[in-house]
Amino acid sequence: MAIKQYKPTTPARRGMTTQDFGAITTKKPLKSLLAPKRRGNGRNNQGRITTRHKGGGAKKFYRIVNFKLADGVSATIEHIEYDPNRSARIARVKESNGTYHYILAAQGMKVGQKISSGEEVNIESGNRLPLKSIPIGSTVHAIELKVGGGAQLVRSAGNSAQLMGRDNGYAQVRLPSGEVRLVNENCAASIGVIGNEQHQNIKIGKAGRNRHKGKRPTVRGVVMNAADHPHGGGDGGRHGIGGGKNHGAAPKTPWGQKTLGYKTRRRKSTDKFIVRSRHQGKRR
Numbered sequence: 001m002a003i004k005q006y007k008p009t010t011p012a013r014r015g016m017t018t019q020d021f022g023a024i025t026t027k028k029p030l031k032s033l034l035a036p037k038r039r040g041n042g043r044n045n046q047g048r049i050t051t052r053h054k055g056g057g058a059k060k061f062y063r064i065v066n067f068k069l070a071d072g073v074s075a076t077i078e079h080i081e082y083d084p085n086r087s088a089r090i091a092r093v094k095e096s097n098g099t100y101h102y103i104l105a106a107q108g109m110k111v112g113q114k115i116s117s118g119e120e121v122n123i124e125s126g127n128r129l130p131l132k133s134i135p136i137g138s139t140v141h142a143i144e145l146k147v148g149g150g151a152q153l154v155r156s157a158g159n160s161a162q163l164m165g166r167d168n169g170y171a172q173v174r175l176p177s178g179e180v181r182l183v184n185e186n187c188a189a190s191i192g193v194i195g196n197e198q199h200q201n202i203k204i205g206k207a208g209r210n211r212h213k214g215k216r217p218t219v220r221g222v223v224m225n226a227a228d229h230p231h232g233g234g235d236g237g238r239h240g241i242g243g244g245k246n247h248g249a250a251p252k253t254p255w256g257q258k259t260l261g262y263k264t265r266r267r268k269s270t271d272k273f274i275v276r277s278r279h280q281g282k283r284r
Contacts, residue, residue, distance in 0.1 A: 016205025057214025158197030
């Protein structure tokens with residue numbers, strides 16, 4: 001899938017690129033698989049901002065994607081659609097009994113293609129099987145963490161994981177981050193790579209385009225006053241992270257929490273499932 005260049009009619013357009021929507025076969029989503037999407041603008045149930053830099057943006061409906069296709073399902077792809085809520089494309093599939101589903105569209109999916117789920121189905125792109133039925137070395141996506149719980153891993157555009165091996169009821173899966181993790185071999189995964197692989201190469205080009213996505217501006221801590229951020233303040237003009245009386249201190253959030261290199265992982269109970277950390281092998 002190629003990246004589309006704009007004509008340089010303005011300074012913003014000169015460096016702007018967009019997705020190629022040639023693979024999308026319809027612009028009209030299925031109404032029965034739409035749901036209203038409330039915009040919280042980064043606020044919790046008390047109205048306090050818990051995620052900064054969110055707000056505004058274009059209105060959109062949520063597409064109800066089926067992340068846990070039942071065993072024995074055989075369906076035909078009717079359309080490849082755009083989903084404003086995720087980087088990947090979605091495929092509208094129809095079962096023989098007339099039931100419709102949205103699923104993540106794998107690379108190479110086409111209208112009219114048959115997809116299936118179950119232990120005995122063929123190893124073909126888009127089909128969904130338990131990890132114990134997938135050959136070692138295969139490329140997979142949309143992986144479950146709990147049996148029957150629905151796909152939680154590897155769901156964004158261009159991503160894929162590799163099945164490295166199986167032992168004692170668990171499959172070793174190498175994730176896009178480089179982490180090798182143990183997953184129950186009865187958990188399901190889909191074959192292939194997720195489509196729209198050029199998504200990461202798109203250049204936004206102008207601030208207004210991010211505002212359409214609901215992203216508000218971010219101000220660096222080092223340009224704030226000392227009263228407003230741990231990185232702020234300092235005499236003599238520009239300074240690095242720290243600045244002023246905090247010069248040379250470790251980088252912190254506006255609330256004093258350390259950031260770079262400070263471990264904040266809380267789910268220690270799942271450490272036993274990590275065979276190889278995503279941090280191993282990286283340059284220090």
